[in-house]
Amino acid sequence: MKYIIVLGDGMADEPIEGLGGKTPLEYGETPTMDELSKKSEIGLCYTIPEGMKPGSDTANLSVLGYNPKVYYTGRSPLEALSIGVDMKDEDIALRCNIVTLSDDTLPYEDKRILDHSASEISTEDAKVLLEAVRKELENDIYKYYLGTSYRHLTIWDKGEVVDLTAPHDILGKVIGTYLPKDAYLKDMMKKSYDILNNHPLNMERAEKGLNKANSIWFWGAGTRPQLTSFEEKFHKRGAMISAVDLLKGIAVGAGMKVVPVEGADGTLHTNYEGKAIAAVKELTENNQDFVYIHVEAPDEMGHQGNISNKIKAIEYLDRKVIKVVKSQMEAAGVEYRMLIMPDHPTPISCRTHTSNPVPYMLYDSSNQLDKKWNYNEKEAGNSGNVVKYGYEIINKLFEL
Structure with a gap:
């Protein structure tokens, strides 16, 4: 059978x-x-x-x-296994979505989340944009790893399991009250918008009628699974x-x-x-x-x-x-x-x-x-x- x-x-x-x-x-x-x-x-x-x-x-x-x-x-540690990231016991894994926020002049906290998948972005496009984020934001404490489509990973060395909101739970909502309480995580998300919103690839995507993949979004924190x-x-x-x-x-x-x-x-x-x-x-x-x-x-x-x-x-x-x-x-x-x-x-x-x-x-x-x-x-x-x-x-x- x-x-x-x-x-x-x-x-x-x-x-x-x-x-x-x-x-x-x-x-x-x-x-x-x-x-x-x-x-x-x-x-x-x-x-x-x-x-x-x-x-x-x-x-x-x-x-x-x-x-x-x-x-x-936690969700992200399971994804880390798939990507091949060998987590240490003190590591925290975070899902790092590439999402679409409203393209306006409002402060980051007042923007709305429009699409958790950025028009189901291809892995090829995501690789280019995640590399731009990595170049500016990666350091010895936070490492970025490419996943599939909009689903990517950040490893936080000696981090903590913090309460984070899944982007698909707040579609259409103003993001301010759902941003991480951790100041550094929030700052990386804000900086990612500045890096990505006017990135040449996103300008091309907009011309094609696709949603801009203009911000990272952290959620799903967790420890090494057993x-x-x-x-x-x-x-x-x-x-x-x-x-x-x-x-x-x-x-x-x-x-x-x-x-x-x-x-x-x-x-x-x-x-x-x-x-x-x-x-x-x-x-x-x-x-x-x-x-x-x-x-x-x-x-x-x-x-x-x-x-x-x-x-x-x-x-x-x-x-x-x-x-x-x-x-x-x-x-x-x-x-x-x-x-x-x-x-x-x-x-x-x-x-x-x-x-x-x-x-x-x-x-x-x-x-x-x-x-x-x-x-x-x-x-x-x-x-x-x-x-x-x-x-x-x-x-x-x-x-x-």
């Missing part, structure tokens, strides 16, 4: 009036998930522990079977397929194989089929027991408040990932169990994460059920099936 998790990041939502009271998952054309749901268990899963902030870090740790209250030491080996914990050899450093970092920390996929970039137009094909190859040719296929696009579209593109991302997940996995596993004649779910909701209404439970669907190719339901938030809630502790959902998949 082989095991698969297909994770549609931020896929869950709330009923939307413009969709006739349906969610994007309920509204979209998802024939493969509709077919599988009739043969599957569906239900709700609470992936965010009570008292913890809803985020892809805590939620994906849960889905992978790691209790965030035990294993979570994860138990996934294979030791579950006696399964596992592989991670994701475009984002957070998920790859979790995999590195857990001793899982990280599988690169060309063209996988975390955007709406990522290489969905490539991820699916790579997953099947890991299971059928490379002797892996388990693969985790993470797709970022629904979450990004939720943050953008783009209903039509969130629906499209879910439809792509259905057609280009789940359908491909299903057909190729069947063609290979390999029995498998597949868990399909989001990590957390990213509702269009608020454009950020919430702690509400998410719908899951568990399909077993060797033991198909006979049900009438479809896979969505409403019907999962009506099923009566509830996983109260998200880190236990993987036990269902592995039949532990």
